[in-house]
Amino acid sequence: MKKVIGLVAAIGLMASPLTFANTTITVSGSTSVTNVMEVLAETYSKETGIDVEVQGTGSSAGVRAAKDGTSMIGMASREVTRKEVTADTEMIVMARDGIAVTVNNSNTIKSLTKDQIAKIYRGETKNWKEVGGESKPIVVITRDTASGTRGAFEDILKLKRKINGMKVSSITPTAQVGNGNGMVKTIVANNDFAVGYISLGSVDNSLRAVAVEGVEATDANIVAGDYKIARPFVLLVKKDVAQEARDFIAYILSDAGQSIVVSQGYIPVK
Amino acid sequence: MNIGNKSIPQTAQSISTKKQDWVGMFFHFLFICSALVGVISLATIAWFLFSEGLPAFRQAGVIDLVFGNEWLPPALFGIFPMIVASLASTIGAVVIGVPIALLTAVFLAELAPQWLANIVRPAVELLAGIPSVVYGFFGLVIIVPAIEVIFNIPAGNTVLAGIIVLAIMILPTVITISETSLRALPPVYKEGALALGASHIYSIFKVLIPAAKSGILTAIALGIARALGETMAIIMVMGNAPAMPGSLLEPARTLTANIAMEMSYATGIHASALYATGIVLLVFIVILNAAILYINKKRAY
Numbered sequence: 001m002k003k004v005i006g007l008v009a010a011i012g013l014m015a016s017p018l019t020f021a022n023t024t025i026t027v028s029g030s031t032s033v034t035n036v037m038e039v040l041a042e043t044y045s046k047e048t049g050i051d052v053e054v055q056g057t058g059s060s061a062g063v064r065a066a067k068d069g070t071s072m073i074g075m076a077s078r079e080v081t082r083k084e085v086t087a088d089t090e091m092i093v094m095a096r097d098g099i100a101v102t103v104n105n106s107n108t109i110k111s112l113t114k115d116q117i118a119k120i121y122r123g124e125t126k127n128w129k130e131v132g133g134e135s136k137p138i139v140v141i142t143r144d145t146a147s148g149t150r151g152a153f154e155d156i157l158k159l160k161r162k163i164n165g166m167k168v169s170s171i172t173p174t175a176q177v178g179n180g181n182g183m184v185k186t187i188v189a190n191n192d193f194a195v196g197y198i199s200l201g202s203v204d205n206s207l208r209a210v211a212v213e214g215v216e217a218t219d220a221n222i223v224a225g226d227y228k229i230a231r232p233f234v235l236l237v238k239k240d241v242a243q244e245a246r247d248f249i250a251y252i253l254s255d256a257g258q259s260i261v262v263s264q265g266y267i268p269v270k
Numbered sequence: 271m272n273i274g275n276k277s278i279p280q281t282a283q284s285i286s287t288k289k290q291d292w293v294g295m296f297f298h299f300l301f302i303c304s305a306l307v308g309v310i311s312l313a314t315i316a317w318f319l320f321s322e323g324l325p326a327f328r329q330a331g332v333i334d335l336v337f338g339n340e341w342l343p344p345a346l347f348g349i350f351p352m353i354v355a356s357l358a359s360t361i362g363a364v365v366i367g368v369p370i371a372l373l374t375a376v377f378l379a380e381l382a383p384q385w386l387a388n389i390v391r392p393a394v395e396l397l398a399g400i401p402s403v404v405y406g407f408f409g410l411v412i413i414v415p416a417i418e419v420i421f422n423i424p425a426g427n428t429v430l431a432g433i434i435v436l437a438i439m440i441l442p443t444v445i446t447i448s449e450t451s452l453r454a455l456p457p458v459y460k461e462g463a464l465a466l467g468a469s470h471i472y473s474i475f476k477v478l479i480p481a482a483k484s485g486i487l488t489a490i491a492l493g494i495a496r497a498l499g500e501t502m503a504i505i506m507v508m509g510n511a512p513a514m515p516g517s518l519l520e521p522a523r524t525l526t527a528n529i530a531m532e533m534s535y536a537t538g539i540h541a542s543a544l545y546a547t548g549i550v551l552l553v554f555i556v557i558l559n560a561a562i563l564y565i566n567k568k569r570a571y
Contacts, residue, residue: 139425144510144531145343145540163345173340176427176521177510179531186410193424 025248028055029062029075032148033233036095036264037075043260044251050244066236072245074236077152088239094252096267098200098222098230099153100209102185106192109133111211114228118157120195123172128193140175141184141196149181153197156229197229201265219267233266319552323545330539335546341512341528343536347543349550351514355429355522356554358515359504360497362433363440367497368490370437371444375486376474378445379452398442406506409435414507423519427509430518435503440493447492451485452478484566491562495555501526525551 027037034056041052057065059076066074067085080091101117103109112120112131119125120138129135143150154160154169161170178184184196189206200217203209209217212228221227235252237245251257258268327335330347338348374394378387413434417426459481463473479486501524509521510531523531529544529551536544 137424145341163342166345168342168345173342173513174511174521176425177512177523177531179505179510183506187427190411190415191418191425 023244024051024053025073025242025244026053026055026071027073027075028057028065028071029073029236030059030077030233031056032077032097032152033062033075033094035148036233036261036266039264040252040257040260043256044248048247050248052248063236066238069238072237072241073249076234076236078155078231078234080234080236085236090237090239092235092237092249092253093232093269094235094249095233095258095261095269096222096230097152097233098217098219098227098267099149099156099197100200100203100217101195101197101212101229102188102203102207102209103195104188104190104192105206105208107133107208109210111214113213114157117212117229118159121157121159121171121175123174136193139191139194140172141178141187141194142171142175143184143197144177144179145169149197149199152231153229156231199265200230200267222267223269316552319545319548323542323547323549326539326542326546327549330543330546335543336550339514341523343532343540343543344538347539347546349525349528349543349547351512352523352525352528352547353550355508355515356498356524356526356551358429358518358522359432359436359508359524360494362429362518363436363497364490364494366433367437367440368444368493371441371489371493372448372479372486374441374445375448375452375489376479379449380470380474380478394442394445397438398446402439402500402502403506405435405439406503409503409507417519421519425509425521427507427521428519429508429515429522432504432508432522432524433518435507436497436500439500439503440496443496444489444493447489448482448486451482451489454485455481487562487566491558494558498551498554498558499526501530505530 025041027041034054037054041054044050045052055071059078062071062074062076063080063084064074065071066089077097085091101112107128109128109131116125116131120131121140121142123140125131126138127135128138143153150169150171154171159170160167162168176187178187178196181198181202184198185202185204185207188194188196200209200219200222203217211217215221215226215228217227217229222230235249237249252261253270255270258270261268326347330338335347335349336353337350338346339350340346340348341351374390378391378394382390409431413431414426417423417428417431455478459477460473463477464470468476504524505527508524508527510523510527511521512523512528515522525547528547533541533544
């Protein structure tokens with residue numbers, strides 16, 4: 001797959017000065033944003049005929065690419081500080097991603113702190129009594145190690161540790177693993193003792209999202225920045241970027257673009 | 271029978287030798303091609319698995335990978351808990367499923383009245399056609415809560431749940447093949463046993479089952495392969511925790527579940543480690559088949 005992308009990129013680079021200069025929009029960065037960006041790019045290419053090339057290289061690489069100008073648009077799935085970028089770099093939030101911490105409907109827990117959630121997932125807290133609930137064991141449900149939701153959850157709650165110089169998860173290995181939001185949801189909905197995290201868009205009345213630090217998990221609270229287990233999808237561009245890239249960003253922020261954002265399970269900014 | 275067979279090519283030859291050659295060659299080629307599809311597929315899968323999985327073995331080391339206890343990509347790739355989980359769930363499924371299947375096969379072949387066999391046999395055959403995701407769902411909503419209640423544990427997504435679902439899943443394979451091999455026995459075996467004064471049950475256990483042993487062993491081997499290779503249902507009921515299960519009442523992740531769950535996102539050495547998991551699985555299947563082949567050969571004459 002990578003080879004194919006690389007090959008296409010190489011051919012694109014060779015061909016672009018000859019045939020259609022400046023008409024390929026290059027986008028690179030966060031792998032989490034890549035999913036929704038590829039759908040946006042495909043739809044945009046179909047409508048306008050302008051090629052958009054999307055590469056998932058990671059948030060930090062995306063910030064660097066925008067700063068150095070190696071890509072027209074950089075993508076990041078976390079807050080980007082002003083220090084990371086130069087003064088002439090613009091940051092545009094294109095969508096938000098919220099992760100809900102959910103429990104069974106029979107659970108009496110209403111709110112948890114970030115620290116309590118982190119301790120539950122590290123396997124240090126094993127009973128609901130310790131976080132203010134009934135005296136019942138906690139059944140921890142997580143996602144597979146390759147999941148983007150898990151990556152974001154671990155980043156926000158600092159559930160990472162280093163082994164051999166590589167960052168790995170510090171979620172307890174005895175936690176049950178569900179592959180996909182749907183399966184985590186089914187397990188939590190059917191198990192009185194379970195706690196699981198899923199994309200906010202997947203929460204329905206079969207289970208209940210707890211408040212984090214007293215703030216309910218709602219789209220409004222995430223947009224306001226009050227709900228803490230959330231992250232923005234940020235686009236970074238230089239002020240003097242090509243007009244094509246500006247048009248593409250305008251498309252992403254338009255109603256059509258934002259409805260794609262919603263269809264991919266994220267929270268629109270408008 | 272023999273005469274009939276011989277007469278066909280003779281009449282065909284007499285029509286046109288040249289035409290018959292072409293047709294013969296065509297079918298000969300067709301047969302070879304058909305036979306090669308399976309072999310080529312296997313060779314391609316093996317080549318693909320090894321070429322993709324070897325970097326993980328090289329980087330993590332064969333011992334650390336196969337006997338490592340911690341699965342923490344991208345740093346540690348120990349799949350030993352998954353090997354244990356795969357073996358435990360398969361052995362458990364065989365221990366529960368095979369006796370049930372064997373008794374059902376004997377019942378269908380020897381004992382069942384016609385009307386009852388007409389109910390049981392289609393039911394068994396239908397069981398074979400049910401998609402594994404449906405088995406998984408059945409396990410998730412029936413077996414998992416039942417285990418929670420019976421054993422009074424917080425989560426029923428355990429090795430035991432996997433064993434029960436797998437035991438049901440291997441039933442149709444083992445029943446159908448065992449029954450076929452029992453029916454294929456020459457009737458003189460049974461008649462001889464009965465004529466010597468043996469009871470019906472005695473002749474079943476002492477004459478018919480031993481005589482059909484090679485077919486029954488093949489049935490069990492296919493059942494084991496089915497259990498070892500099952501993925502979807504297992505992912506749904508076994509909890510998939512990559513830690514070493516302490517008992518049958520703890521969650522565990524099988525080799526197949528590990529591949530299926532992480533393959534979609536994994537890159538680099540992580541993806542390679544998943545292919546390495548596939549190599550280990552392939553090795554198990556090869557060992558299993560070799561063992562069955564060996565046992566069958568030993569018993570044949």
